[in-house]
Structures are given as C-alpha cells and as structure tokens.
Amino acid sequence: MISSIKTLTTCLIILSSAIALSACGDVEENLWEENRALWDSHNLQNYKYTVTFGCYCSTKATSPFEVTVKNGVVEEAIYLESSGGMEAGTQVEEASPFREDPMNAFTITGRFDVLQTALSTAEEATVHYDSALGYPKEVHLDYLLDYVDDEVSMRIENFELIQGS
Numbered sequence: 001m002i003s004s005i006k007t008l009t010t011c012l013i014i015l016s017s018a019i020a021l022s023a024c025g026d027v028e029e030n031l032w033e034e035n036r037a038l039w040d041s042h043n044l045q046n047y048k049y050t051v052t053f054g055c056y057c058s059t060k061a062t063s064p065f066e067v068t069v070k071n072g073v074v075e076e077a078i079y080l081e082s083s084g085g086m087e088a089g090t091q092v093e094e095a096s097p098f099r100e101d102p103m104n105a106f107t108i109t110g111r112f113d114v115l116q117t118a119l120s121t122a123e124e125a126t127v128h129y130d131s132a133l134g135y136p137k138e139v140h141l142d143y144l145l146d147y148v149d150d151e152v153s154m155r156i157e158n159f160e161l162i163q164g165s
Helices: 002-042 108-121
Strands: 047-055 065-070 073-079 124-129 136-142 151-161
Touching (some): 002 108, 108 136
Antiparallel strands (some): 047 065, 065 073, 124 136
C-alpha cells in the first residue's frame, strides 16, 4: 500500500511538472501571438534598431550592429564596433546565431518568425516585448537545459522610426 502511494505521488509530481512546463510554453506562445498582432497592427515599414546577440560563439557573431529597414526590406546592417578582425561600419554578411537566418530575418517581422521557431524548439525561453509596438526587445533561449554553451540571447535597442523613401 505504501509503495503504491509513493508511486502515485511520484507520478503526480512528474505530471504536475510536465503540465507546468507545458503551461510556460503556452504562456510564451500566447505572448508571442499577442505581440506579433500588436506589431502587425502598426504596419511599420521604415525603422532602424541596434541588435546584439549573445552566445558561445565568435566575437563577430556577438558584436552589435544596426539594422535599417525601408519599405519592409533590410536596406543595411552594419557593425557598430571594431572587433574580431572587422571594422565598425562593415556590412553584416552572415546569419545570426539564431540558427540559419537569411538577411531578411533581420526585419522585425523576420525576427518574429525566427522567434516562433525558436520557442517551439528551445527547452526554456524568456522573451520581453516592447509594450507600445510589440517587437521582441530581449530574448533568452536555452535549447538543452542539461547542456552548457547552447544558450542564445538577443537584445534589440535604440528602435527608431525613420522616414520612408
């Protein structure tokens, strides 16, 4: 009898943990949907921002750069600092550490698309959104909780609307 109670208690603890983890994922997905809708409602096509990625990777991948979007397309992405053998002002040519990104993933809409995939594959995710426009301001992902150096972060700062062309 005591053995059955212990087994049942263990099963309930495991089930509760699974439900709690599932609920956390649902919360992040719901927040993603709400903020994507908020971003889309503004229909912003011309803006710039600074993005910095954090990961266990090259200096080039973690150097901040400024993205300029005009008419909904990335016009320019340039490094802001000289480091890792590149000069400030150099055009960003490679994907971010958020897996495989084409350059257009650096529009805010593209960031949302990449984030949606990341939320479905990461074991742990925390996202903070801009309260007025809805874009993801800060993202922390841990793809495998039991491993080190697989964590990735992204921070968007200095968001600014610009005149269209």
